[in-house]
Amino acid sequence: MRELKYAEAVRAALEAEMEADESVVIMGEEVGALGGVFTVTQGLVERFGEHRVLDSPISEAGMVGFAIGAAAEGMRPVVEIMFSDFVLLALDQIVNLGAKIRYMSNGQFSVPLTIRMPGGGGTNHGPQHSQSLESLFAHVPGLVVAMPSNPSDAYWMLREAVRSDDPVIFLESKNLYFRTSGDIDTRTGPEGFAASVVRPGDDLTVVTAGRMVERCVLAAEELAAENVACEVVDLRYLWPMDTASIEASLRRTGKLAVVSEAVEFCGWGGEVAAWAGEHCFESLDGPIVRVGSERVPIPYGHELEDQVVPTTERIVAELRKLADY
Secondary structure: OEEEEHHHHHHHHHHHHHHHOOOEEEEEOOOOOOOOOOOOOOOHHHHHOOOOEEEOOOOHHHHHHHHHHHHHOOOEEEEEOOOHHHHHHHHHHHHHHHOOHHHHOOOOOOOOOEEEEEEOOOOOOOOOOOOOOHHHHHOOOOOEEEOOOOHHHHHHHHHHHHHOOOOEEEEEEOOOOOOOEEEEOOOOOOOOOOOEEEEOOOOEEEEEOOOHHHHHHHHHHHHHOOOOOEEEEEOOEEEOOOHHHHHHHHHHHOOEEEEEEEEOOOOHHHHHHHHHHHHOHHHOOOOOEEEEEOOOOOOOOHHHHOOOOOOHHHHHHHHHHHHHO
């Protein structure tokens, strides 16, 4: 077992996969000598060399396009987008090329590409560096969308992403990079796309992902003092989405809340709510509650950001109303 911070867990996963497979290469802006703006790739260029840790020009479209070509020819590139907001410059390459090649070639080509990107708020980086864009990628056929909420998942989900023969959008919470740590068994870990029940309960189901998992657990602990047992389900992957785990929990609790850092309007939380309403209607014993970010830019400063992004206090208030329904 190793105790690692979230950022260290990501680095350890990259190191392990690069050591195991020479076709794994890292590309990104300042990922080499600088070690990434969040130090996630620190030390990798010294260990593996500049031919496997490549500093790219400031061109997300060019970098991702290059990586897609390399992946189609047998490499396993891991691209770091400095901030997830910047990936918008590479959407054409990701959506119209990387996500479609396997389908359009009838399986003759695959794209074993991982695109890592720090996303979300909580670090005072303002409107153009704090967005949660995961709903965009969950909408695109051909992409796997991963959102680890803790160091152990960051380690094992990234290793699985690098080994995947399909492109993986790997969304890391920069707020968790250095604030959270945990014990990681680097010898064996979870496989597949199953969700994780991080806190069991019988009164209501809370489905969440990424940074919001921590806040939902804190909310559940607060409500436990009021004899309300919330089951917190960490999806881990937005696609493929483990609807079986949602259904199993909901059939026991009868009440559902979905909490996301992404904007609530047209966000992935609406898909969870719609799926539950369609497939688990007879199990529902109350309205489905969604708690997401307001549809406004993320402001600078924690106090202002807390007016936009779901806080523990806001989650508690919504769960309490649902429990009392």
